[in-house]
Amino acid sequence: MFNDLRVSAFLATRSIQRGGRGRNAMYIIIIALVLTNMIFLPSVIMGAMDVYYEQTIDYISSDVIIKPPEDVRYIDDVETLLATVNRVPGVVRASARYPMAGSIDFEDKNVAMKIDAFDPRDETEVTLFHKHIKDGDFLGSGDRDQIIIGSLVAGEKDDTGEFYASLGGATVGDSVSVRYANGVVREYRIKGIINTKSYQADYMVFVTKDEMDAVTGPGGAQATEVLVKTISNEDAPLVKKRILEFGVGENVKTWEEALPDVVSESIESFAIINMISVFGGLVIAVVLIFIMTTIKTFNNRKQIGILKAIGLKKSIIINSYVMQVIFICLIGAIVGSLLLGAMVLTFTTYPIEFPDGNVTPIVTWAMIVENTALLFISSAIAGFIPAWRVTNEGILEAIRGG
Structure with missing residues (x-):
């Protein structure tokens, strides 16, 4: 052969x-x-x-995301949850999100959307929004009467080709009026504009938790999710397991598990x-x-x-x-x-x-x-x-x- x-x-x-x-x-x-x-x-x-x-990891869910149990709208006692999660080995930091539905008015433009709140000290360790401020500055702890908006929310003067409703060219320093779902109306100065190139992230707006507490009343801001940053995103399944072992009863998912079906x-x-x-x-x-x-x-x-x-x-x-x-x-x-x-x-x-x-x-x-x-x-x-x-x-x- x-x-x-x-x-x-x-x-x-x-x-x-x-x-x-x-x-x-x-x-x-x-x-x-x-x-x-x-x-x-x-x-x-x-x-x-x-x-x-x-x-998704940098702006939307971080490595691990914690949400309320099914049929529950908000996370109970989020401060205790944050303290518990921050003690878990492998966790860098956890940041809670406090959203409320509302609408933003600027000149003759109106955009209905969710307004998110967070603690800037936690957020800078969990997501990368603070590294992608196109104009202006990121929110600081205790900031009141200020807001940061995504570039898609700010929009352009000529908004004929935009896929999303926008404010038609709002810039840093402009004043916008936010009407919250509870009826409270607040005037904010735009402190910064975010540009991450993520469609999801660039169509978001943020205020500080202190500002949201002022809108809802002291301690009234309610969290719907907690984002958890791990030392390495490959460790997300292990960190999730440890979080559950620490007695957390909320719905805990890794970023992969949290991806929408679509x-x-x-x-x-x-x-x-x-x-x-x-x-x-x-x-x-x-x-x-x-x-x-x-x-x-x-x-x-x-x-x-x-x-x-x-x-x-x-x-x-x-x-x-x-x-x-x-x-x-x-x-x-x-x-x-x-x-x-x-x-x-x-x-x-x-x-x-x-x-x-x-x-x-x-x-x-x-x-x-x-x-x-x-x-x-x-x-x-x-x-x-x-x-x-x-x-x-x-x-x-x-x-x-x-």
């Missing part, structure tokens, strides 16, 4: 040498581009998903898109290899007939063509990997600017190995079929056909 493979390898080498450098180079480049296409689009999608996950469905949709992209690349590769091998075998029918006439096994001849395909795929995979590496390096240095964040493609060795293996298997099958068809012809038929 080993001698048969040696003969097949010799025939494959001679055939490649006689095949023309230009033609072989073209096949190699096409295989390289197919492999790059199979991996690059999924890597961009993974990068976009990673940006969404980071934004997000999970979107992730499944992205996975389907990835599969379609990979399948499309494989189809292109299979068709190319099939056509390439078919043309070569039919042009070499006379040579194949002669090889059979002198006693060479059909398996040796078939294997020689399969080896040619594998060799071209191997060189193409190497070139494609180098091309992919150059593209990832470029887009890591200069990320792709998406509306909801800068995306860097994420390529793993598992992706490269898996797609390369699929490409090799598909190409080997595509190379085997035409070679098998021609070698099954009669010797005289093959020689005359050549």
